[in-house]
Amino acid sequence: IQEHSHMVAVLAHALAVIDRERFGGRVDPGQAAVAGLYHDASEILPGALPTPVKYDNPAIKDAYKAVEAVAADKLLSLLPQELRGEFTPYVREELEPGLLSIVKAADKLSAHIKCLEEVKAGNNEFKLAAEQTRRALEEMKLPALDYFMEQFLPAFELTLDELQ
Numbered sequence: 680i681q682e683h684s685h686m687v688a689v690l691a692h693a694l695a696v697i698d699r700e701r702f703g704g705r706v707d708p709g710q711a712a713v714a715g716l717y718h719d720a721s722e723i724l725p726g727a728l729p730t731p732v733k734y735d736n737p738a739i740k741d742a743y744k745a746v747e748a749v750a751a752d753k754l755l756s757l758l759p760q761e762l763r764g765e766f767t768p769y770v771r772e773e774l775e776p777g778l779l780s781i782v783k784a785a786d787k788l789s790a791h792i793k794c795l796e797e798v799k800a801g802n803n804e805f806k807l808a809a810e811q812t813r814r815a816l817e818e819m820k821l822p823a824l825d826y827f828m829e830q831f832l833p834a835f836e837l838t839l840d841e842l843q
Contacts, residue, residue: 680719683789688715690785690827698781698823706777714782717769720754721747784824787815795835 688711695711698704751770755763768774774782794809816824834842 680722684716684719686789686792687718687782687785688712690788691715691782693831694781694785694788694821694823694827695778697826698821701826702822704777704823706775706781710778711781711785714769714772714774714778715785717766718772718782718786720770721751724750724753780819780821781823784816784819784821787812787819788824788827791816792832792835795832799836799838 691714692708692712695704695706695708698706699708748771755767755770758766772779772782791809791812794805794812797805798809816828
């Protein structure tokens, strides 16, 4: 979760910068990075459930969302009362819609990049997932995300030698 959350934070920051500088967006890149760091905090206690399992069945999805809510509340209860307010929106993902859409896009983008890396390494088990995540990213219709995918995503498919 830690490595993934770091990647989401970096991508969310980049998307917010692109959105602000290229498209006049108002999401603060620093807030986007912080939201990315905490976006999966509620999975620390119960553990992560693979996306295909989590979203395959509405009953499983709803049950896991309830588990995540309980876990988020438990994490927040471990903090001193005076600090909870600052962490609550991030841990519970109760974010302003523009910020939340950037973090969701960064999360899906991180998953897609992971798939590309696995396929590049010869793990063809990730081919279908790469196609599915690509489609999901395209369906988000976020200009900053589309820009990132056009300008930067191709580099993730290159080897280190090809980057030079």
